[in-house]
Amino acid sequence: MTIDKVVSPASRATEVLGGELTESSLKRYLNGISGVDAVGLEARAADLGSRSIKTTSKAWALDRIISLIDLTTLEGADTPGKVRSLVAKGLTPDAADPTCPRVAAICVYGDMVPAAVEALGASHGLDEVSGGINVAAVATAFPSGRASLAVKLADTADAVAAGADEIDMVIDRGAFLSGRYGQVFDEIVAVKEACRRADGSYAHLKVILETGELNTYDNVRRASWLSILAGGDFIKTSTGKVAPAATLPVTLLMLEVVRDWNRLTGEKIGVKPAGGIRTSKDAIKYLVAVAETAGEEWLQPHLFRFGASSLLNDVLLQRQKLATGHYSGADYVTID
Amino acid sequence: MSRLAVPKTYKLYIGGKFPRSESGRVYEVLGASGEFLANAAKASRKDARDAVVAARAAVSGWSKATGYNRGQVLYRIAELLEGRRAQFIEEITLAEGVSSSEAEAQVDEAIDRWIWYAGWADKYVQVAGNANAVSGPYFNISVPEPTGVVAIVAPQTSSLVGFVSAVAPALVAGNTVVVIASEALPLSAISLAEVLATSDVPGGVVNVLTGSPAEMAPWLASHADVNALDLVGAGELDWVQLQIDAAETLKRVFPPESGPDAATPSLARIVGFTETKTVWHTKSLI
Numbered sequence: 063m064t065i066d067k068v069v070s071p072a073s074r075a076t077e078v079l080g081g082e083l084t085e086s087s088l089k090r091y092l093n094g095i096s097g098v099d100a101v102g103l104e105a106r107a108a109d110l111g112s113r114s115i116k117t118t119s120k121a122w123a124l125d126r127i128i129s130l131i132d133l134t135t136l137e138g139a140d141t142p143g144k145v146r147s148l149v150a151k152g153l154t155p156d157a158a159d160p161t162c163p164r165v166a167a168i169c170v171y172g173d174m175v176p177a178a179v180e181a182l183g184a185s186h187g188l189d190e191v192s193g194g195i196n197v198a199a200v201a202t203a204f205p206s207g208r209a210s211l212a213v214k215l216a217d218t219a220d221a222v223a224a225g226a227d228e229i230d231m232v233i234d235r236g237a238f239l240s241g242r243y244g245q246v247f248d249e250i251v252a253v254k255e256a257c258r259r260a261d262g263s264y265a266h267l268k269v270i271l272e273t274g275e276l277n278t279y280d281n282v283r284r285a286s287w288l289s290i291l292a293g294g295d296f297i298k299t300s301t302g303k304v305a306p307a308a309t310l311p312v313t314l315l316m317l318e319v320v321r322d323w324n325r326l327t328g329e330k331i332g333v334k335p336a337g338g339i340r341t342s343k344d345a346i347k348y349l350v351a352v353a354e355t356a357g358e359e360w361l362q363p364h365l366f367r368f369g370a371s372s373l374l375n376d377v378l379l380q381r382q383k384l385a386t387g388h389y390s391g392a393d394y395v396t397i398d
Numbered sequence: 399m400s401r402l403a404v405p406k407t408y409k410l411y412i413g414g415k416f417p418r419s420e421s422g423r424v425y426e427v428l429g430a431s432g433e434f435l436a437n438a439a440k441a442s443r444k445d446a447r448d449a450v451v452a453a454r455a456a457v458s459g460w461s462k463a464t465g466y467n468r469g470q471v472l473y474r475i476a477e478l479l480e481g482r483r484a485q486f487i488e489e490i491t492l493a494e495g496v497s498s499s500e501a502e503a504q505v506d507e508a509i510d511r512w513i514w515y516a517g518w519a520d521k522y523v524q525v526a527g528n529a530n531a532v533s534g535p536y537f538n539i540s541v542p543e544p545t546g547v548v549a550i551v552a553p554q555t556s557s558l559v560g561f562v563s564a565v566a567p568a569l570v571a572g573n574t575v576v577v578i579a580s581e582a583l584p585l586s587a588i589s590l591a592e593v594l595a596t597s598d599v600p601g602g603v604v605n606v607l608t609g610s611p612a613e614m615a616p617w618l619a620s621h622a623d624v625n626a627l628d629l630v631g632a633g634e635l636d637w638v639q640l641q642i643d644a645a646e647t648l649k650r651v652f653p654p655e656s657g658p659d660a661a662t663p664s665l666a667r668i669v670g671f672t673e674t675k676t677v678w679h680t681k682s683l684i
Contacts, residue, residue: 382622388643389447391623392454 075247075291078326085244092243092288098279098315107311110354111347120346124381125163127345128155131374132198132334132367134169135398136205136302142177145170149181151396152195156378158394159385165374166363167196167228172221175199179225187227188363198228198268202253205272205301207232211249218256221265228266229257232301233285235275243288250292268296268334273312274304282312286319296332302369307337310347317355324356333360336369342380345373371398408438408584410445410608411591413452414601420444425609427585430495438584440609443617446576449605450623453547453574456602461544461572469519471598472569476512478593479505489585490557508562511663515566518668522570526669530676537679542672544572545650546625549618551578551611553631553660557586560661564630565604567667573626576605576618580631584608611635619643626650626671630661 076083079091115123133152135144149168156162166188168178178197179186187194199221203209209217218229231253237245250269257265269289273282289297297316300307313335320331333356339345345368352360360366375395382390407424409416418424423440439445460468479486483505490501523541530538548568553560561579568575579587591606607614612635618624620643627644629637633654644651650671655661 388620388646389450389617389622391621394622 074293074327074329078291085242088243088247088288088291089241092284095284095287098283100279103279103315104311107309107314107351110314110351111310113347113350115346115350120380121384123346123349124342124377124384126349126361127342127368127377128374129163129166130361130363130366130368131165132167132169132336132369133165133374134302134336134369134371135174136169136171136200140171140174142174145174145177146181147396148398149178149195151374151398153182153185155374156381156395159381162378162381164193164195166367167198169198169200169230169369171204172199172201172217172224172226175221175224175226186225196227197225198230199224199226200230200232200270200301202231202249204230204232204270205303207234208236211252214249215252215256218253222257222259226265228268228296229253230268230270230298232270232272233289235272238281238285238288239276243284246285247288247292250289250294254293266295267293268298268332269294270298270301270336271316272301272304273299273309274306279312279315282315283319286316287323290319290323290331294331296334296367298334298336298367298369300335300337300369302337305338308335308339308369310344310351313348314351314355317352317360320360321356330360330365332365332367334367334369336367339368339370340372340376342373342377345370345377405434406436408436408588408608410439410441410449411588411595411604411606412445412449412602413455413605414595416591416595417445419609420448423609427493427582429492435492436585438588438608441578441607441614442609443614445607445609446578446614446617447621449576449607450547450549450618450621452602453576453605454623456574456600457544457546459600460569460574460603461546463572465520465523465572468570468572469516472516472519472566473513475593475597475599476509476516478597479509479512479590482589482593485589486558486586489589493557493583493585504557504559508558511559512562512566514663515570515668518665519570522665522668525665526672532678535681537681538676539679540674540676542571542669543675545671545673546573547623548573548575548626548628548671549577549615549621549624550575550628551615551630551632551635552580552587553655554580554582554611554634556580556660557583558590560631561587561590563661563663563667564628567663568626568628568671569603570668571672573671574603574605576607576624578607578609578611578614578618578631581609581611615640616643619649620646622647624649628652628671629654 152165188196201218202214271285378395379390419439419441421442424437425440427435427438429435486505487501527541532538550564552564619640627649633656
């Protein structure tokens with residue numbers, strides 16, 4: 063399924079808020095959103111994490127997890143060679159098992175997009191080719207977001223021009239925490255515009271909230287609404303560079319916002335927890351949370367992703383265990 | 399007024415912590431005359447899996463420590479055992495139904511063996527390694543290196559001596575171990591784990607499981623992340639099948655031993671779980 067409805071930047075906000083869109087109307091709207099019951103949220107997340115997923119359900123979940131992974135490398139030491147090997151791993155996660163699904167996307171820094179596109183070759187594009195993989199690029203002075211708007215827009219446009227299908231942008235947490243919602247909003251709108259390709263289509267925009275720096279669940283809920291109102295296609299928890307990164311309660315909260323938005327407007331927004339999800343067991347808890355909150359329809363790469371690197375190997379080990387009946391070891395998967 | 403007895407629940411030792419079995423199961427450990435001694439955790443295959451993960455994580459640190467350092471750490475354990483003599487003597491007396499002087503002799507033997515092995519830590523490489531003669535201007539040197547994670551089925555008829563005799567030699571070379579203690583006599587093994595937890599042995603180097611060896615051993619034998627298998631106490635199990643399972647992933651295997659001479663201290667028990675690395679190096683660069 064393709065989510066091809068083009069949302070022109072800021073149109074959502076004008077529709078939902080009504081009247082003239084101003085800093086104060088935005089602030090009034092966001093501050094009017096009810097607070098989060100933190101204890102209830104955490105208890106609900108813990109409860110969802112206690113489900114027992116076995117045998118056929120587990121086998122299904124493991125394959126689904128792989129097809130939802132944004133296989134990521136975001137290191138200062140990244141090289142085109144590292145990106146090529148990551149692409150090879152994304153295309154053929156388990157060389158011993160051709161039935162193993164491919165990942166959803168390769169997530170790299172903007173300057174590595176050409177290397178990823180070249181390595182993917184004919185397999186580039188989740189929607190364009192069967193078995194295709196997208197290229198996602200982090201942009202807007204990732205991970206801190208501390209750069210001028212002009213630099214952020216150039217960063218974004220550069221990655222899109224190089225062939226990135228998805229842009230992972232960071233919001234200005236400093237502006238958000240000091241209450242300058244309008245500035246954050248305008249930035250997302252501008253970046254969304256910078257995602258526009260020559261042919262008029264848009265690269266998918268994932269908005270990173272960096273929940274580890276937002277301090278409260280209330281802020282996460284507001285930032286989620288803000289990002290969606292400004293035109294984000296996905297909301298993403300974290301950069302992976304700040305602890306805590308993705309947690310189940312935070313992801314559950316964001317899923318609830320996405321569900322509410324869907325009820326309000328009929329639109330489907332994606333969610334991407336990133337950072338800190340390393341085991342199949344953890345990842346399965348997220349699948350349960352998605353299915354129980356947003357709905358099973360969300361368990362597809364256009365609406366849910368895992369931002370991860372080491373998770374894939376753990377899932378492969380679990381797949382091998384299910385296939386062979388005995389425990390596998392790290393010697394039987396590639397070293398990343 | 400008489401005081402209520404407070405029997406101890408013996409837990410597992412995995413990754414430097416003392417968890418209960420994830421299965422929640424326990425079993426009663428009985429004394430020689432059938433009286434209740436304590437509850438011990440009955441570990442499952444998932445506890446064995448967790449133990450292997452912990453052991454694997456500990457391999458790099460323990461195997462990279464110098465032989466001298468490992469010797470010091472192992473010797474320190476013997477020192478701590480010496481300080482807990484009374485506890486071990488009491489446990490062995492109750493569990494095996496032997497006299498306290500017999501139990502004392504067993505504890506002495508266990509400590510002495512531990513010290514004997516500790517001494518080998520910085521010496522076995524010199525004995526088992528070699529400078530090979532080659533027809534060229536090269537140094538050609540073979541050195542033994544630890545194989546990795548060793549799974550052990552400890553001798554089933556001994557509380558402490560058998561356990562020590564199986565675990566210590568694997569540790570000397572820098573391996574980490576997952577050991578299934580004697581099913582009927584597990585208490586001293588867990589008490590030894592309490593000694594390890596308060597010594598300088600990094601968490602995960604020794605992992606102790608109590609429960610049914612018949613239930614857990616097949617999972618460890620076929621586990622692809624276990625490098626070697628010591629079946630010294632597996633005489634009552636289907637150990638031929640365990641060896642076949644182990645062969646699937648090319649594990650080094652020690653066969654079962656029985657009788658009073660089981661697992662006698664020997665250099666072979668150290669060297670058996672090592673891999674030989676041979677390096678060539680030019681004698682001079684002109």
